[in-house]
Amino acid sequence: MNWFQKFLILCSGGNIHILRKTPSEWNKFAGIGGIVLFTAVFATLSAGYAMYTVFDEIWTAIGFGVLWGLMIFNLDRYIVSSIKKTGTWWNQILMAVPRLILATFLGIIISKPLELKIFEKEVNKQLNTIIQRNKKQLQGEMSGRILQQSGPFETEKKQISDKIANYQKSYDSASVELEKEILGKQSGLTSGKEGFGPNAKRKQELKEQRRLDLENYRKQAAPRLEYLDKEISKVYTNLETERKSTETFENKFNGFAARLQALDELGKNSAIIGLAATFIMGLFICLEISPVLVKLISHVGPYDYLLEKTENDFRLYAKEKVEKGNALTDFRIDDFKDNLGK
Numbered sequence: 338m339n340w341f342q343k344f345l346i347l348c349s350g351g352n353i354h355i356l357r358k359t360p361s362e363w364n365k366f367a368g369i370g371g372i373v374l375f376t377a378v379f380a381t382l383s384a385g386y387a388m389y390t391v392f393d394e395i396w397t398a399i400g401f402g403v404l405w406g407l408m409i410f411n412l413d414r415y416i417v418s419s420i421k422k423t424g425t426w427w428n429q430i431l432m433a434v435p436r437l438i439l440a441t442f443l444g445i446i447i448s449k450p451l452e453l454k455i456f457e458k459e460v461n462k463q464l465n466t467i468i469q470r471n472k473k474q475l476q477g478e479m480s481g482r483i484l485q486q487s488g489p490f491e492t493e494k495k496q497i498s499d500k501i502a503n504y505q506k507s508y509d510s511a512s513v514e515l516e517k518e519i520l521g522k523q524s525g526l527t528s529g530k531e532g533f534g535p536n537a538k539r540k541q542e543l544k545e546q547r548r549l550d551l552e553n554y555r556k557q558a559a560p561r562l563e564y565l566d567k568e569i570s571k572v573y574t575n576l577e578t579e580r581k582s583t584e585t586f587e588n589k590f591n592g593f594a595a596r597l598q599a600l601d602e603l604g605k606n607s608a609i610i611g612l613a614a615t616f617i618m619g620l621f622i623c624l625e626i627s628p629v630l631v632k633l634i635s636h637v638g639p640y641d642y643l644l645e646k647t648e649n650d651f652r653l654y655a656k657e658k659v660e661k662g663n664a665l666t667d668f669r670i671d672d673f674k675d676n677l678g679k
Contacts, residue, residue: 359640381405490572
């Protein structure tokens, strides 16, 4: 057994002392160990990339990636080593099912960040689409809030403007009637006599009165209109500040969860990308469960017999020690009772 075989066998979780006695099993366990090792390497790369998208710090990503890879390596090694080839086929299936489920779950976890890296260009493009869509939605929400908050001020301002318009209309009407009276144009409200007579004088007084009413109301409404304009401007300013702040956060919408959302939308919008992502996930699931399947479908070999014998020897040894201990304890108790009776 060379050093590389020994290293791969250690990765497989096999008992190196028993395997030294079974050279025919070395290649099988070295193959299983290689799969466990490469799964841990892919897990390290996957977690490192995922953490880099979260923290945007290379050394933090490397540290967490290595830690995650070691955890996956240890977990896979335990899953494979815990499968025994002894017992009935049904018992082996029952023992393998939870391990297969766990391995499948790990395969999905490992594959997702690597899918994001593989489709990075497409994901970045979709992220930009999502950001623009969120900005448009935000603009719609802001417009609704502007209408809601500035609505009462705009309504009052419109009422004042309408009232000013009515005063202006009355003044303009009085001016027209005065002009008709002076020019002698016949109408229901004029005498039809040309010149500045008594009727024209009364119409001039009416026009002056309506001008004064218009100016007085304008002066009266001016402070209120100024206040309303300030409040409306304040609403626009506050919401614009909030919009800019929110858009700043939207522009940074490129974390891990956002990329997963973009990848999910890409899969729904493009059948090819969805199929490719499914195949990549399936590849990693197969890679993760393959050591378990290899152990499950392989024939019982010398290693399994020796492992069963070793474990059985320990069980018998422990049982023997327990029985001897119980017998010695019973003997001492009986001897103590006999001596106590004498």
